[in-house]
Amino acid sequence: MIDVGESTLLLAGAVGTVLVSVLLLGRAMIGPTMQDRVIALNVIGSNAVIVIALLAAAFAEPAFLDIALVYALLNFLMSVAISKFTVERGGVL
Amino acid sequence: MITPIEAGLLVFIVATAVMTALLRDVLAAIIVFGGYSLGMAILWIVLQAPDVGLTEAAVGAGVMTVLFLATIARTTRLTGLEATTVDVNLPAAALCVVFVLAVLTTVPALPAVGAGPGENPAFGEISEYYVEEAYDDTHVENVVTAVLVAYRGFDTFGEATVVFAAGVGVLAVLRRGVFE
Numbered sequence: 001m002i003d004v005g006e007s008t009l010l011l012a013g014a015v016g017t018v019l020v021s022v023l024l025l026g027r028a029m030i031g032p033t034m035q036d037r038v039i040a041l042n043v044i045g046s047n048a049v050i051v052i053a054l055l056a057a058a059f060a061e062p063a064f065l066d067i068a069l070v071y072a073l074l075n076f077l078m079s080v081a082i083s084k085f086t087v088e089r090g091g092v093l
Numbered sequence: 094m095i096t097p098i099e100a101g102l103l104v105f106i107v108a109t110a111v112m113t114a115l116l117r118d119v120l121a122a123i124i125v126f127g128g129y130s131l132g133m134a135i136l137w138i139v140l141q142a143p144d145v146g147l148t149e150a151a152v153g154a155g156v157m158t159v160l161f162l163a164t165i166a167r168t169t170r171l172t173g174l175e176a177t178t179v180d181v182n183l184p185a186a187a188l189c190v191v192f193v194l195a196v197l198t199t200v201p202a203l204p205a206v207g208a209g210p211g212e213n214p215a216f217g218e219i220s221e222y223y224v225e226e227a228y229d230d231t232h233v234e235n236v237v238t239a240v241l242v243a244y245r246g247f248d249t250f251g252e253a254t255v256v257f258a259a260g261v262g263v264l265a266v267l268r269r270g271v272f273e
């Protein structure tokens with residue numbers, strides 16, 4: 001069982017990663033190109049996977065890791081779909 | 094009351110929601126909306142609802158992004174815009190702020206979740222019956238799943254029919270090809 005200090009540390013790491021995601025929104029806002037925004041969203045998605053993994057450890061709930069796996073796959077799907085759309089107009093998947 | 098991670102996620106979600114409304118380029122709005130879904134799903138997990146988080150991730154981030162992209166591929170998208178954000182209608186924005194303040198003052202006045210039956214009419218003996226008897230009645234371990242697929246089985250069946258019809262409609266529209 002994880003003691004209180006360790007789970008607090010994991011939660012603090014999750015909070016820091018969320019704050020980094022908030023900063024990344026600035027890049028998604030100003031762009032200037034669509035590629036910048038896609039990469040910003042990709043990094044936000046990777047941060048989401050990290051946050052969920054940290055939360056799974058902090059709450060001692062290994063079932064949350066399944067959601068992190070689904071996220072990693074969806075993140076890749078989203079980036080590929082948007083990138084493909086920007087390169088060849090109308091081609092989604 | 095509100096933990097730091099919830100506060101950070103709420104800042105992230107509100108920022109993405111406002112950006113989705115304000116960004117002028119629809120493709121940029123779709124990208125930011127994907128970020129909104131990701132933040133929302135993490136919030137569901139923080140609130141100990143992993144099944145809802147999983148659905149939010151699959152539907153909000155996955156299916157909605159692809160459907161939006163398919164939509165703007167078949168309609169028009171303005172490119173080469175000079176302004177990044179749309180002009181804000183100030184009276185409408187002020188009205189929204191007033192509405193948010195009204196909600197923020199009324200919602201905390203509601204009885205807390207888990208309050209006694211006398212204080213909270215929505216948390217009475219009916220929900221206690223489900224929590225206590227769901228396993229004996231249906232032999233499903235998760236109470237939420239038991240309510241969805243056993244007690245409200247026909248309701249869920251109707252929902253599945255609606256979702257199936259919507260999916261068939263979307264596929265029928267997408268198969269017609271791009272109008273030149």
